[in-house]
Amino acid sequence: MLRHCYFCGQSLAQQGEFERQRAPGRVAFDLERGRAWTICGRCHGWNLWSLEDRQWALPMLERGASRARLLYQTENVALLDAEGLELVRVGKTELPEEAWWRYGRELRSRRIRYQSRVSKVGVATYAALSCIGSNVGLAGITGDFHLDDDLYANVTRWRRFGNTAWRGRAPCPACGSVLIKLFFYKSKFLILLSAEGSQLAIGIPCARCDPWDFDKVHRLDGPVAERVLRRALAYQNVEGASWAEIHAAVRTIEAAGSAQQLIQQLAAERRSLSGLRGARSLALEISVNENAERRQLAREGAQIETAWRQADELAAIIDGEL
Numbered sequence: 191m192l193r194h195c196y197f198c199g200q201s202l203a204q205q206g207e208f209e210r211q212r213a214p215g216r217v218a219f220d221l222e223r224g225r226a227w228t229i230c231g232r233c234h235g236w237n238l239w240s241l242e243d244r245q246w247a248l249p250m251l252e253r254g255a256s257r258a259r260l261l262y263q264t265e266n267v268a269l270l271d272a273e274g275l276e277l278v279r280v281g282k283t284e285l286p287e288e289a290w291w292r293y294g295r296e297l298r299s300r301r302i303r304y305q306s307r308v309s310k311v312g313v314a315t316y317a318a319l320s321c322i323g324s325n326v327g328l329a330g331i332t333g334d335f336h337l338d339d340d341l342y343a344n345v346t347r348w349r350r351f352g353n354t355a356w357r358g359r360a361p362c363p364a365c366g367s368v369l370i371k372l373f374f375y376k377s378k379f380l381i382l383l384s385a386e387g388s389q390l391a392i393g394i395p396c397a398r399c400d401p402w403d404f405d406k407v408h409r410l411d412g413p414v415a416e417r418v419l420r421r422a423l424a425y426q427n428v429e430g431a432s433w434a435e436i437h438a439a440v441r442t443i444e445a446a447g448s449a450q451q452l453i454q455q456l457a458a459e460r461r462s463l464s465g466l467r468g469a470r471s472l473a474l475e476i477s478v479n480e481n482a483e484r485r486q487l488a489r490e491g492a493q494i495e496t497a498w499r500q501a502d503e504l505a506a507i508i509d510g511e512l
């Protein structure tokens with residue numbers, strides 16, 4: 191087997207051991223021409239396997255690909271997720287595209303990080319500091335901490351995200367008061383609003399208007415709304431998710447019809463983030479991220495397609511010489 195990348199010298203054996211890496215290890219294969227490559231996670235070089243290795247591995251790769259999830263496909267290559275290992279299969283596949291599984295993996299590794307011993311120690315320190323802080327009158331700088339089960343989650347949130355989810359200017363249409371900052375700990379009051387087409391809109395309830403109704407919100411639209419909502423949901427779902435919870439969330443999306451339809455449905459219900467629990471909250475986070483994921487996958491797909499063309503030409507030469 192290949193030990194090091196031909197192009198940059200990076201060890202290929204280590205890749206795949208760390209779930210935290212974005213692309214832990216990518217293997218590309220072409221069943222028809224009998225070729226397989228390891229794509230280096232550092233330099234993205236395509237390392238062609240020896241004929242011997244290909245012989246025994248190709249049938250296994252094809253079996254793995256038949257059970258994998260399709261993330262994206264271009265004219266000639268399909269990017270698949272085979273339980274954490276990314277496969278690039280040359281040729282079209284009949285699998286339906288499931289971009290949200292990629293984000294599911296992000297939620298899964300977030301759960302692993304959340305549960306890791308190292309982050310627990312760090313958080314215990316911050317929890318102690320926060321406790322001292324509240325005794326000497328520093329309460330408030332970290333949001334609404336309470337010494338309950340949520341403490342760990344709250345301290346993790348504070349460490350990872352800081353205080354502020356958004357800064358800008360958003361007037362209330364009713365009273366004219368201008369919101370210039372949204373604190374994360376208040377982001378649970380965010381409401382999804384109906385918007386044109388595939389656009390996103392969110393509202394932050396006006397604190398001045400009394401009595402309050404749904405028209406009295408500081409409104410954010412488009413890419414800004416998407417960015418704030420993604421951050422707010424990552425903050426809410428700081429504990430990540432198990433595979434079972436991710437499956438439940440995906441079923442919620444499928445029941446709604448699509449990621450986009452789920453967002454529209456929740457907007458029609460005028461849900462605030464705090465009103466979403468468990469699967470629906472995760473389903474929304476997955477759905478909101480799907481657009482961004484698709485944009486990224488399209489870029490990656492184009493790059494993989496180009497890299498494959500070059501690697502294939504090179505492989506034809508090498509195989510001819512062998």
Ligand SMILES: [Zn+2]
Nearest residue numbers: 195198230233
């Ligand atoms: Zn490399």
Ligand SMILES: [Zn+2]
Nearest residue numbers: 362365396399
């Ligand atoms: Zn107002």
